Amino acid sequence: MGMPAGQRRMRADARRNYERLLAEAEIAFTEQGTEVSLEYVARRAGVAIGTLYGHFPTRQALLEALMRGRVETLGTRARELLHHPSPEEALYTWARAAVAHTSVYQGLATSLMSSFEAEDSALHAACQAVVSAGELLLTRAQQAGVIRADASAADLFTLISAIAWTSEQVPAEQAERLLSFALDGLRQTQATLPTSGFSRSPGRVIGPASDG
Structure with missing residues (x-):
């Protein structure tokens, strides 16, 4: 390490x-x-x-040290995949690798998600490095017209973290299916579902905003 x-x-x-x-x-x-x-x-x-x-002054600092090599691996893999002939397949291959790296410990995905915007967390830099690595492939796929233009690197990181968390709760085969479903949702289509009209209320599941 x-x-x-x-x-x-x-x-x-x-x-x-x-x-x-x-x-x-x-x-x-x-x-x-x-x-x-x-x-x-x-x-x-x-x-x-x-x-x-x-x-290691905090648990996050210890996790950051353990994750350092994995984050570097994801960055290297992203740069290698920039040469893949299919921008879409390159992005999906990297996303699957990112899920594997961010679910290596039970609870790691939760720590990463909570540190994503917490600049005082020792894991914040690791989160940003993963975002930057994914952004390379996401941008290439968007420029090729195969991935939705409204998807951001932060969206990709959140998706990866959510599937990594889910993989702790369900069998591996189901987690793989859920990842495929989520990645399919990134594909550019002629008809794109609206992203507005949703609201978040404390203690409630995200859902369509009420007309009332």
């Missing part, structure tokens, strides 16, 4: 603790989800909880 420039100058023992914490957090989050006790992660790594917080 990559390490930021500031971490490269750590003492050898601090660097070992950093790497051990990341390795044990990867196992713990994979097995128990992102809400696993950080004290448990520290114990697995054989360090005090203060040592963990010294490296």
